[in-house]
Amino acid sequence: KNQVEQSPQSLIILEGKNCTLQCNYTVSPFSNLRWYKQDTGRGPVSLTIMTFSENTKSNGRYTATLDADTKQSSLHITASQLSDSASYICVVNQAGTALIFGKGTTLSVSS
Amino acid sequence: DAGVTQSPTHLIKTRGQHVTLRCSPISGHKSVSWYQQVLGQGPQFIFQYYEKEERGRGNFPDRFSARQFPNYSSELNVNALLLGDSALYLCASSLVGVDRGRRDGYEQYFGPGTRLTVT
Numbered sequence: 001k002n003q004v005e006q007s008p009q010s011l012i013i014l015e016g017k018n019c020t021l022q023c024n025y026t027v028s029p030f031s032n033l034r035w036y037k038q039d040t041g042r043g044p045v046s047l048t049i050m051t052f053s054e055n056t057k058s059n060g061r062y063t064a065t066l067d068a069d070t071k072q073s074s075l076h077i078t079a080s081q082l083s084d085s086a087s088y089i090c091v092v093n094q095a096g097t098a099l100i101f102g103k104g105t106t107l108s109v110s111s
Numbered sequence: 112d113a114g115v116t117q118s119p120t121h122l123i124k125t126r127g128q129h130v131t132l133r134c135s136p137i138s139g140h141k142s143v144s145w146y147q148q149v150l151g152q153g154p155q156f157i158f159q160y161y162e163k164e165e166r167g168r169g170n171f172p173d174r175f176s177a178r179q180f181p182n183y184s185s186e187l188n189v190n191a192l193l194l195g196d197s198a199l200y201l202c203a204s205s206l207v208g209v210d211r212g213r214r215d216g217y218e219q220y221f222g223p224g225t226r227l228t229v230t
Contacts, residue, residue, distance in 0.1 A: 004153075036221075043115070043201050043221030044154070089153050098144065098167045099219070101153035 002027045004102035006090050012108045017080055021105045023073040023090030031095035035064050035075045038087045038104065047075070047088075080109045113138070115204050115222035123228045124192050132187040132225045136204030142166070143185040144219065145177055146201040154201055160185055161207060192229045199224045 004025045013019050025033070032051045036044035048057045048064040050073070057064050061078045077084055087104040094100055116135045124130050136143050142161040146154035159167035160179035174190045183204075189196055203219040 041199070041224070041226070043203075043223050045221070046218055049218065091153075098156040098159055098169065101146075101155070103151070103153045 002092075002094060002100055004090055004092050004100050006088075006102040006105050008105060009103070010106040010108070012110060013080055015080060015082055015109050015111050019077050019080060019107065021075045021077075021088050021090075021107070023075070023102060025071050025073070025090070025092045025100075025102075027071075027092040027094050027100050029095040030068065030071075031093040033064075033066055033073050034091040034093065034099070035062070035073075036089045036091060038089055040086070044089055077107075080107075082109050082111060085109045115202055115220050117200075117202050117222040117225050119225060120223070121226045121228075123230060125230055126192055126194060128192050129188065129190050130192060130227060132189075132200050132202075132227070133184065134187070134202030134204075134222060135184045136202075137220055140204040140206055140220075141183055142205045142207055142217075143179055143183065144203045144205070145185070145187045146203065147171070147196075148199040148201055148224070150198070157187070189227075194229050197227060197229045199226050 007022045034049045035047040038044040047062050050057050050066045052068050063076045066073045087106050089104040090102040091099045118133045144159040145157040148154040156169035158177045163179045177187045179185045201224045202222045205217040205219045
């Protein structure tokens, strides 16, 4: 079964700290992996897209990694800010079809 | 340039009623996808349309239907509403469909969503 699993389900960190979110997938055939940020009640906003051949991609304070062999990805957030509080969703594009979404990790950044 | 727009923003319906949700893609985008997001879950794929043709369909009952117009805007229709249909309905647009085979895909831009509550 094609699935995208994320951990942890939720996370609370202090402002200025770093954190890493995990994503494991069993989607096949694989086309690309995306990380989205979703504020409460809003549509998701894309952070990164990585193909099979890409190991790392950065977008400001966000750095995503991909290990296509182990089917794992991570999203690292550096020097967190209050505005980083949101749900972070890992999405895998199954080649030839649509996007398969994880349930997301809810990040809360406190001052 | 305007982003993806959806209407209405919020909607309250009664069980058994019908609802129509609307989406206007980013100018120049020819593909529209619809997703259902139940509270606490990730979005679930419902439909994808490209050039007015259905290019993909998720695991949703026939009560769900959609169409795309010549101007690439789209409607999602849900008949015989159930309590379980209460969710945030998201529309996403892209230049072409995500199933076009490009390994890096085309970026999908999401609208703000329509919050549907069925009572």
